[in-house]
Amino acid sequence: MRKEKPAEIKVKHFSTHKVITQPNPLRKVLRRVDERDLDDPVARAEQALAGLSGEFRDWMLIEADRLSAAHAAILEKGFTEKASEELFRAAHDIKGDAATFGYPSAAAAAESLCRIIEHAPDLDKVPAELIRHHINAIQAIVRDHTRLDSVKVAGELSRKLRGVADEYLLHVNRDRPEHLEAIMAPSIVPAE
């Protein structure tokens, strides 16, 4: 399946680089509409996303169980490369997806766990209960999501976990400036 080749690419040469300009092949998809046009693709998409929300809890349960399974493998085999990678991936996916699914505190707890996995100099020396608390917190947040008082509790829980995790990471990385810089750098995700 081939598309037409872009027409007339212009190249300007400099001593250390080239600047390459091609006519924008995507310009044909832009069209002018009347200011009174009521079509709102973003609103339509948000509505469609809301329509999916009935499935979000099941998806979160799957993700949380995947995380617990990865942790169980760690407990059985230790921090092998494969087991560590799977634990990180499971936590990373929750970190990225949970807020979209309506579980921002689970995302925050998963982010804290990701930071431990990324920045601990030796995962075998990370206190086992620190990791276990993160796993248990995420499970609790996901399973208890529907209770009215659970939102506030979940938020406090993930904040406390992050505080303890950061304290640990700052201590064990005191001689590793690159990791300290990464640990203390602000997140690029906009605050709620």
Next chain:
Amino acid sequence: MFRIDFNKLRFLVCDDNPHMRRILRTLLHSFGAREVYEAEDGASALEMYTHYVPDIVITDWAMPIFDGLELAQMIRQPESKGNPFAPIIMLTGHSEKRRVTVARDAGVTEFLAKPISAKGLYQRILNVVASPRPFIKTKTYFGPDRRRNTNNAYIGPERRSGGEVEVLQQPSLLDKARSSG
């Protein structure tokens, strides 16, 4: 006012998480897209990229076999099959600022940190359609101009050797349309 005819665009979505692929598919279809191809790892993404020649690639960072960063680097090989100029939007759960720099240096066009929103995705797509940046080729880089703006107040060293650089700016289609009334 401008709208995008999404039904004329071909997308390639690359993410190993099926739930996120479902979310992206839902959003793109709601925008009006009809051709949305999906890959669950870097290798199949590259294969689909050369076969379907998508207009826009939306990729996660962390994927098995090879990740979104490596995918971007392979797409940007000037000698590669397929279109090395295709816009690449990286959508990722990585939230550290240094990641943005790493992705930029791999040739990624737009970076979007999760959680995903319809507005955020739409805006990134609008950026790549209406305001494309020229490409820069150096010994170590090929990709969109990493300088989004020209800063007249900048007083640091000129890192592009050869004196003053003339960057061929393409006025964005929105600016062109506004100036023509």
